[in-house]
Amino acid sequence: MPEIGLTRRYRFTASHRLHSPLLTDDQNREMYGKCNNPHGHGHDYEVELTVRGEVHPVTGRVVDIATLDNLAETRILAPFRYRDLNKAMDTIPTTENLGAEVNRRLRAVWAETFADGLPRLEKVRIRETARNICDVTE
Amino acid sequence: MTISKKVEFSASHICRSHELSDAENERVYGAAANPLGHGHNYEIEVAIEGEPDPVTGMILDLKRLKEVLEDRVLSVYDHRLLNREVEPFDRIVPTVENIAIDIWNRLDPHIEGRAKLQSVRVYETGDLFAEYRG
Numbered sequence: 496m497p498e499i500g501l502t503r504r505y506r507f508t509a510s511h512r513l514h515s516p517l518l519t520d521d522q523n524r525e526m527y528g529k530c531n532n533p534h535g536h537g538h539d540y541e542v543e544l545t546v547r548g549e550v551h552p553v554t555g556r557v558v559d560i561a562t563l564d565n566l567a568e569t570r571i572l573a574p575f576r577y578r579d580l581n582k583a584m585d586t587i588p589t590t591e592n593l594g595a596e597v598n599r600r601l602r603a604v605w606a607e608t609f610a611d612g613l614p615r616l617e618k619v620r621i622r623e624t625a626r627n628i629c630d631v632t633e
Numbered sequence: 634m635t636i637s638k639k640v641e642f643s644a645s646h647i648c649r650s651h652e653l654s655d656a657e658n659e660r661v662y663g664a665a666a667n668p669l670g671h672g673h674n675y676e677i678e679v680a681i682e683g684e685p686d687p688v689t690g691m692i693l694d695l696k697r698l699k700e701v702l703e704d705r706v707l708s709v710y711d712h713r714l715l716n717r718e719v720e721p722f723d724r725i726v727p728t729v730e731n732i733a734i735d736i737w738n739r740l741d742p743h744i745e746g747r748a749k750l751q752s753v754r755v756y757e758t759g760d761l762f763a764e765y766r767g
Contacts, residue, residue, distance in 0.1 A: 497767060499730050504760040550734065553652045554661050555726035557763070561663060 500617060501557045502545040503564070507572045510537035511580040511588040535579065541622040542571060542597060548614025558614050566608050570600045594621045594629040635751055636692050637680045640702050642711040644719075645672035646727040662726075670714060673757050677706065677736060681744060682751035693748035705739045729755055733763040741767065 512535040513527035523531045530536070544567065546558045580588035584596050598619045605616055619631040647670045648662035658666040665671065679702065683692040713719055715727040725731050733755040744750045756762040 497734075497765070499733060500764040501730060502762050502764070550728075550730045552725075553650050555648075555650070555728035555731045556661065557730050559661065560761075561660065 496549045498547050499550055499557050500545050500547045501614075502543055502618075503560065503567075505542045505544070505567050505572055506539060507542070507576040508537060508539050509575050509578050509580050509583070510535045512536070513587060513589060514581075515587055535581070538623050540575075540593070541620075542567070543618075543620035543622070544601070544616065545618040545620070546614040547617040558609070562608060566601065566604070570604065571597055590621050590623045590627055590629040593623075594619055594631040597621065598631040598633075634684060634692060635680050635682050636695075637678050638695065638698055638702070639676060639678045640699075640707060641674060641676050642707050643672060643674050644710050644713050644715050645670045646715040646722070647671075648726055648728060650726050670716070675710075675732070676756040677702070678752075678754040678756075679740065680751040680754070681748045683748040686747065693744065693746070698744075701740060701743045705743060706736055709739070710736075729757040729761060729763045730765075732757075733765040737765045737767060 511530075512532065513530040514523050514533075515526070518526060544563065546563065548557045550557050575583055580593065584592065586592040586596065598616075601616055601619065617632065621629045621631075623629075646665075647668060648665035649658045649668060650661075653661065679698070681693050681698065685692055709719055715722045715732070717723070719727075719735075721735065722731070733753050736755060737750065737753045740753065741750045750767070752764055752766045754762055754764040
């Protein structure tokens with residue numbers, strides 16, 4: 496049975512400030528530019544989750560969408576929505592680190608959420624802006 | 634090299650399986666299980682793979698692709714109730730996954746010559762799409 500990919504998009508709004516404790520203030524300003532503003536700033540983030548697997552012969556679905564929505568809501572959207580990502584994450588909240596964090600949070604509970612371990616989580620895509628996009632595939 | 638073409642159609646569907654109870658249908662499909670049906674403005678993105686013809690500069694004659702999409706898919710799907718009017722959805726549930734597979738099956742035999750069908754992506758809404766690669 497061939498596999499199919501299904502992608503679902505979610506949104507949340509959050510603030511962040513890009514500032515590394517390992518860099519000086521000048522280096523931080525140079526590295527992150529406007530994103531280093533001490534007062535922070537925000538984005539309307541989009542999270543796209545792509546799952547891959549076989550289509551169930553009865554339901555016609557590759558994933559139980561209600562379960563996926565619930566997983567996204569409880570693990571990603573509720574903890575991040577209208578939050579300061581610098582406090583909600585342990586790493587500098589760049590698009591890359593946010594992608595890795597979302598990926599880690601989902602994979603930590605993926606197998607127990609989908610009892611048989613299927614479908615696979617193929618890709619996490621974070622759109623910080625229309626021009627700043629990060630894909631995580633592992 | 635890949636070239637992609639996007640087309641749209643509107644259709645209604647009912648996401649209910651005869652093999653599931655009412656309660657199971659409600660749980661699996663949510664509001665989409667409403668027996669009276671509902672509709673979407675679907676978008677199809679078809680990706681064609683191949684090398685451009687040295688004379689025409691095209692992987693596939695795009696007029697021909699437009700005709701195939703019109704004849705094999707849009708004329709069948711557009712402004713229809715999929716469960717009643719489009720095979721195989723009298724037998725299987727017209728989820729976006731099954732729609733993507735069916736559109737692939739309708740197109741693939743008609744993509745000829747140096748071109749090969751690479752993927753069929755079907756957007757049911759801006760926030761949900763399925764992609765099938767055969």
